[in-house]
Structure formats: C-alpha cells, structure tokens
Amino acid sequence: xxxxxxxxxxxxxxxxxxxxxxxxxxxxxxxxxxxxxxxxxxxxxxxxxxxxxxxxxxxxxxxxxxxxxxxxxxxxxxxxxxxxxxxxxxxxxxxxxxxxxxxxxxxxxxxxxxxxxxxxxxxxxxxxxxxxxxxxxxxxxxxxxxxxxxxxxxxxxxxxxxxxxxxxxxxxxxxxxxxxxxxxxxxxxxxxxxxxxxxxx
Amino acid sequence: xxxxxxxxxxxxxxxxxxxxxxxxxxxxxxxxxxxxxxxxxxxxxxxxxxxxxxxxxxxxxxxxxxxxxxxxxxxxxxxxxxxxxxxxxxxxxxxxxxxxxxxxxxxxxxxxxxxxxxxxxxxxxxxxxxxxxxxxxxxxxxxxxxxxxxxxxxxxxxxxxxxxxxxxxxxxxxxxxxxxxxxxxxxxxxxxxxxxxxxxxxxxxxx
Numbered sequence: 349x350x351x352x353x354x355x356x357x358x359x360x361x362x363x364x365x366x367x368x369x370x371x372x373x374x375x376x377x378x379x380x381x382x383x384x385x386x387x388x389x390x391x392x393x394x395x396x397x398x399x400x401x402x403x404x405x406x407x408x409x410x411x412x413x414x415x416x417x418x419x420x421x422x423x424x425x426x427x428x429x430x431x432x433x434x435x436x437x438x439x440x441x442x443x444x445x446x447x448x449x450x451x452x453x454x455x456x457x458x459x460x461x462x463x464x465x466x467x468x469x470x471x472x473x474x475x476x477x478x479x480x481x482x483x484x485x486x487x488x489x490x491x492x493x494x495x496x497x498x499x500x501x502x503x504x505x506x507x508x509x510x511x512x513x514x515x516x517x518x519x520x521x522x523x524x525x526x527x528x529x530x531x532x533x534x535x536x537x538x539x540x541x542x543x544x545x546x547x548x549x
Numbered sequence: 550x551x552x553x554x555x556x557x558x559x560x561x562x563x564x565x566x567x568x569x570x571x572x573x574x575x576x577x578x579x580x581x582x583x584x585x586x587x588x589x590x591x592x593x594x595x596x597x598x599x600x601x602x603x604x605x606x607x608x609x610x611x612x613x614x615x616x617x618x619x620x621x622x623x624x625x626x627x628x629x630x631x632x633x634x635x636x637x638x639x640x641x642x643x644x645x646x647x648x649x650x651x652x653x654x655x656x657x658x659x660x661x662x663x664x665x666x667x668x669x670x671x672x673x674x675x676x677x678x679x680x681x682x683x684x685x686x687x688x689x690x691x692x693x694x695x696x697x698x699x700x701x702x703x704x705x706x707x708x709x710x711x712x713x714x715x716x717x718x719x720x721x722x723x724x725x726x727x728x729x730x731x732x733x734x735x736x737x738x739x740x741x742x743x744x745x746x747x748x749x750x751x752x753x754x755x756x
Contacts, residue, residue: 355617356617359620363612363616363624363628364627367628367630367631368631371631371635374638375638378642378643382641382645385641385642476725
C-alpha cells in the first residue's frame with residue numbers, strides 16, 4: 349500500500365503541532381516552579397558559604413572571554429541584617445576526573461580568606477573523587493588564606509594557612525577544585541578590588 | 550485488523566516475566582545499568598518509563614489508522630519525545646533532586662527501544678485498551694527489574710536502602726564496585742541467569 353505525499357505531510361504536521369502545543373502548554377505551567385527551584389538552590393548554596401548573610405545582591409559584569417566573546421560574570425554580594433556586606437560568593441569551575449566540577453565559593457576580601465566552599469555539580473567517581481562533596485573536605489576551605497593562592501598538599505596535615513589536604517586517591521578531583529577556585533578568584537578580585545595587593549609566593 | 554486474541558490481563562502479564570523487556574528481550578539495558586545504583590533512582594526512572602510507554606502506546610494506538618505506514622516511525626518518535634519532555638519537565642519542577650541525579654537519562658528515554666518496540670509491535674496493530682494493558686505490563690516489567698538491581702546495588706554499595714542505612718559502616722565495608730558500572734553488569738547478569746534458570750525448570754516440569 350502506497351500513501352500519497354499529502355497524507356504523509358498532513359499526518360506528520362498534525363502530530364508535530366499537537367505534541368508541540370501540548371509541550372508549550374505544560375512548559376508554561378511548570379516553568380515558574382523550575383525557576384523557583386533554581387533560585388532556591390542558588391540561595392542555599394550562597395548562604396552556606398557566606399556566614400551571617402541574610403540576603404544577597406547580584407553583581408553582573410561583562411568581561412572579555414575566550415575567542416573575543418563577552419562573558420558574563422555573576423558575583424553574589426552577601427548582606428547581613430544591618431545591611432552590611434559580609435562577603436562575596438561566586439561560582440567556580442574546574443575540569444574534574446570525568447566532567448566539570450562546579451562549586452560555590454565564599455570570599456572575604458577584608459581578611460583575605462575564603463569563608464566556605466560547596467560543590468554544586470560533579471560526576472566524580474563514587475567512593476573516591478566524590479568525597480569532594482563531603483564535609484571533611486569542604487570544611488577545609490573555611491578560613492583558608494588566599495595569600496598567595498590556595499594550595500593542596502598530599503597525605504599529610506596542612507602546615508600553612510593557605511593549604512588544604514587533598515583526598516587520598518583522588519588528587520585529580522582535589523586539584524580540580526583548588527585550581528578552579530584559584531582561577532576564578534583571580535578574576536573576581538580583579539573586578540571587586542583591582543588595587544588589592546596579594547603577596548606573591 | 551484482527552482483534553487481540555489475548556485478554557487484557559494476559560497482555561499485561563506477559564511483560565512481567567515471559568517477555569520481560571529487560572531481563573528477557575534485553576532492551577533498554579543502557580538506562581537499566583546507568584541509573585540503578587540506588588532504589589530511589591530506579592523507582593523514579595521506572596515510573597517515568599511506565600508513564601511514557603503507556604501514554605505513547607495509547608496515542609499511537611489511537612492514531613494508528615490515520616498515520617500512513619511510510620511515516621509511522623517518525624510519528625512515533627515525535628509522540629514519544631513529547632511525552633519524555635513532559636516527564637522531564639515534571640521531574641525538574643517537582644522533584645529537582647531526582648532530576649539532578651538522573652541527569653541525561655530522563656531525556657534519553659526518547660531512544661529507549663522498549664517504548665519504540667511497544668509502539669511498533671503492539672500499539673500500531675491493536676486497539677487502545679489492549680495497547681495500554683501491554684504498555685503497563687512492559688513498564689512494570691522494566692520497573693521491577695530496575696528495582697531488583699537497584700536494591701542489591703544500594704545495599705551492597707552504600708549499605709542502605711531507600712537512603713536509610715541498614716548496614717552500618719562499622720560492621721560493613723561498602724563495595725564500591727556495586728555503585729560503579731561493573732556492579733550493574735554483575736547484578737543484572739546474575740538476575741537474568743536466575744530468571745532463565747527458573748524458566749527452564751518450569752519448562753521441564755510442564756513437559
């Protein structure tokens with residue numbers, strides 16, 4: 349049995365239009381909720397790395413990115429009850445063992461210290477690399493000195509105020525976090541306080 | 550069009566064991582291996598597949614007389630991907646945590662051959678209710694296999710079930726291999742072996 353082209357075109361078009369309409373309607377219905385979830389997640393991550401923050405402002409800045417393209421950088425300014433700035437949070441990324449690791453970092457410019465770090469997204473090996481999400485690893489970033497930059501050290505307790513201990517057997521993941529934070533932090537510091545002096549190692 | 554010779558219950562039942570899509574037909578293995586490291590993920594994935602299979606089988610069966618044979622596959626794909634996107638948006642809106650852990654595997658239901666197979670083998674040839682019974686059976690068949698694999702992997706890999714610790718880390722050292730892909734292959738392989746063994750024994754008795 350051979351069908352005419354017209355019947356084929358009609359059948360496909362009708363299906364596409366009906367399914368498309370259904371999707372558009374459903375998207376319209378749930379989109380506010382999806383957006384809410386995203387913002388709630390962002391809020392939680394920001395408040396987790398900025399102690400004492402009650403609210404935050406978003407600072408957007410365009411910088412020259414790769415291949416001449418403009419890149420938008422978002423910095424979250426944490427504000428406490430009295431309206432004072434408690435610190436800045438930003439999102440950093442680093443290439444992990446299997447995929448990109450994304451983290452939220454809290455920064456205190458006055459004391460030149462990090463106020464916290466939380467992993468937002470990662471696909472590291474379960475049982476090894478994914479330990480970067482654990483308290484034992486992330487808590488090391490609290491009050492970590494950023495001078496001259498943060499560093500990791502293997503298999504022993506950190507000696508300097510700017511060092512964290514890498515996870516045994518997962519140096520690549522630990523390194524990705526440290527390098528990701530360092531790279532982004534440099535840029536954030538350039539934007540927020542270009543005159544600030546960081547001691548060179 | 551010859552009406553289905555089987556009752557609706559028989560249409561439903563065949564997907565559970567005898568024509569089980571994962572354990573017997575070995576379809577949809579990719580997602581079964583990828584998401585079954587915890588019971589919760591297995592259940593969410595199973596339910597998503599049940600929904601998509603049932604909804605698309607019903608719709609394919611409804612339009613089966615209007616769709617020309619030459620473009621039927623394209624039509625199925627549009628219908629299936631529509632329902633998959635619906636399921637994906639639903640998870641994102643109401644279960645963001647699950648949506649995050651399942652990652653790309655929900656959108657990938659589009660290319661899950663179980664659903665395509667049901668559309669082509671059953672829904673395009675049989676009336677709506679029979680197609681729904683068939684799809685529910687296949688979906689439940691997929692889900693229980695995922696749950697079985699997920700239960701074994703979560704207990705051995707995390708020492709927990711549904712996120713509740715049942716084997717404390719003090720007495721039990723979790724087997725990391727069970728969380729990783731090899732654990733999925735081993736568990737599913739053993740399960741298929743077990744099902745084949747049971748089937749062959751039944752067969753011998755009936756002879």
